[in-house]
Amino acid sequence: MPDDSLQPDPDEDLVARARSGDTRAFDALILKYGEKLYGLVYNMTSHKEDTHDLLQDIFAKAYHSLPRFRGHSSFYTWIYQIAVNMTLNFLKKRKRRGGGLSLNEMDSAVQQDPALVDSSHLANPEKQSKLHELQKRLNEAMMGLSEAHRTVVTMFDIQGVPHAEIARILKVSEGTVRSRLHYAHIHLQSQLQDYWE
Amino acid sequence: MKPSIEEIGSLLALKRHERPEEGYFDDFLREFHQRRRAEEARNRGLKGWWKDASAWLGERLTSKWAYGAGLAYAAVMAAFLLSAPSGEQVGNLPATNVGHEIRSVEPIQVEQLQSLDLRPSSEGSTGEQEF
Numbered sequence: 595m596p597d598d599s600l601q602p603d604p605d606e607d608l609v610a611r612a613r614s615g616d617t618r619a620f621d622a623l624i625l626k627y628g629e630k631l632y633g634l635v636y637n638m639t640s641h642k643e644d645t646h647d648l649l650q651d652i653f654a655k656a657y658h659s660l661p662r663f664r665g666h667s668s669f670y671t672w673i674y675q676i677a678v679n680m681t682l683n684f685l686k687k688r689k690r691r692g693g694g695l696s697l698n699e700m701d702s703a704v705q706q707d708p709a710l711v712d713s714s715h716l717a718n719p720e721k722q723s724k725l726h727e728l729q730k731r732l733n734e735a736m737m738g739l740s741e742a743h744r745t746v747v748t749m750f751d752i753q754g755v756p757h758a759e760i761a762r763i764l765k766v767s768e769g770t771v772r773s774r775l776h777y778a779h780i781h782l783q784s785q786l787q788d789y790w791e
Numbered sequence: 792m793k794p795s796i797e798e799i800g801s802l803l804a805l806k807r808h809e810r811p812e813e814g815y816f817d818d819f820l821r822e823f824h825q826r827r828r829a830e831e832a833r834n835r836g837l838k839g840w841w842k843d844a845s846a847w848l849g850e851r852l853t854s855k856w857a858y859g860a861g862l863a864y865a866a867v868m869a870a871f872l873l874s875a876p877s878g879e880q881v882g883n884l885p886a887t888n889v890g891h892e893i894r895s896v897e898p899i900q901v902e903q904l905q906s907l908d909l910r911p912s913s914e915g916s917t918g919e920q921e922f
Contacts, residue, residue, distance in 0.1 A: 617827075621820055628816050637806060646819075653823055654830075732802055751803035779796050786802075787793040 605669040613660050620660075624653055627670060630753065631677050637748040638681050639688075640737055648684055652677045667762070674763050678745060685741050728789050735785035743778040746771055 603609070605626075611619035631652065636645040656673050663672055736744055745764065749755040750771075761768045794802070 617824065624820060624823065625816055628819065629810060632811055633807070633809065636809065649819070650823060650826060654826065657827065728802070729805070732806075747803065751800055752806045754807070779799055782799050782803075783793050783796070786799070 603665060603668045606665070609660070609663065609665075609669050612657075613663075620657055623669065623673075627673060628653075631673070633753060634674070634677055634748055635681050637736070637752055638685065638741070638744055640733055644684070644688075648681060652680050655680065671759070671763060678763060682741050682745070728786070731786055731789050732782070735782050738785060739778055739781060743774050743781070746774045747778045747782075750775055 605623060608619045608622050608626075612623060628649070632645060632649055635648050635652070636642070639645055639648065652673070656676055659676070663669070667675075736747065739747065746760060749760045749763070750757070755763075757768050757771050760771045764771070
C-alpha cells in the first residue's frame with residue numbers, strides 16, 4: 595500500500611494519461627488494482643454478482659471523476675475511498691430492500707481458495723471438510739458484524755492495510771480503527787468457538 | 792474452546808487467496824468499455840436532442856422581443872382569467888348598498904297647468920315634434 599506522506603504517487607503517469615483520455619492507461623489502473631478492490635468488495639458483500647456489478651460501478655465512477663482528482667492522496671487511496679463508500683452505500687440499500695443475504699446466497703468461495711486446496715489437506719478429506727466448514731462459519735460470522743466493523747476487518751486482517759491508512763481512507767482516528775478491530779475480533783472469537791478444536 | 796486473536800487473524804488471512812477466476816479481468820475490461828461507450832452514446836443523444844429543440848425554437852421565433860412580448864401577453868391574460876370570479880361566485884357575492892337620495896317635490900297646482908300651452912303647434916322650436 596503506498597504511503598502518501600513519504601513517496602510520490604507511483605501511478606502519477608498512468609493517471610495523467612487516463613485524464614487526457616487514454617483508455618489504455620485506465621485499463622492498466624484497473625488491472626493493477628482490480629484484484630485488491632475485488633477482495634475488498636467481495637469480503638464486504640459476500641456475493642459474487644453484487645461484487646462484479648459494484649466493481650464496474652466503482653471503476654466507472656473513478657473514470658468520470660478523474661478530472662476532479664487533484665492528487666492530494668495517492669490514486670490507490672482515492673479509489674479505495676470510492677470503493678469503500680460505494681460498498682457501504684450498497685449494503686445500506688440492500689438492508690433496506692429486505693435484509694441481508696440468506697445463507698444460500700452467501701458465497702463461501704472456499705473451493706477457489708488455493709490455501710484450502712493444499713495437497714496436505716487433500717490427503718486428509720476429513721480435515722479438509724472441517725476447514726471448509728470453518729471457513730463457511732467465518733463468512734457467516736463476518737456478515738454478522740456491522741458494516742463499519744466488517745470494513746476494518748476486511749482491510750486490516752484480510753488485505754493487510756495498515757491502521758494509519760485505514761484511518762485515512764475511512765476518515766476516522768487510528769484509535770477508532772483499533773477499537774473497531776478489537777470489538778470485531780471478540781465477536782468473531784465467540785461466533786467460532788463451537789467449531790474450533 | 793475459543794480461538795485466540797492470532798488464530799482468528801490467521802483464519803482471516805486465508806481469505807486473501809480468494810480471487811476471481813482466471814481471465815475474469817479480461818471480460819471485466821470488455822464489459823467496462825461497452826458500458827462506457829453506451830453511456831457516452833446516451834449522453835450524446837440527450838445533448839443532440841436539446842440542440843435540435845433549441846434550433847427549432849430559434850427558427851420559429853424571429854426575435855427575442857417577439858418571444859418576450861408573446862410571453863408577457865400570455866401571462867397578463869392568464870392572470871386576468873385566473874383572477875376573474877366565476878358566475879357562481881358572482882351570485883354568492885354580498886350585495887352592496889348604492890348611495891341614493893329621495894327628494895320631495897312640490898305638487899303642481901291646476902292654475903300652473905292651465906297657464907301652460909299644451910296645444911299642438913306648428914311653431915315648435917327646433918327639435919320639437921309636430922302632431
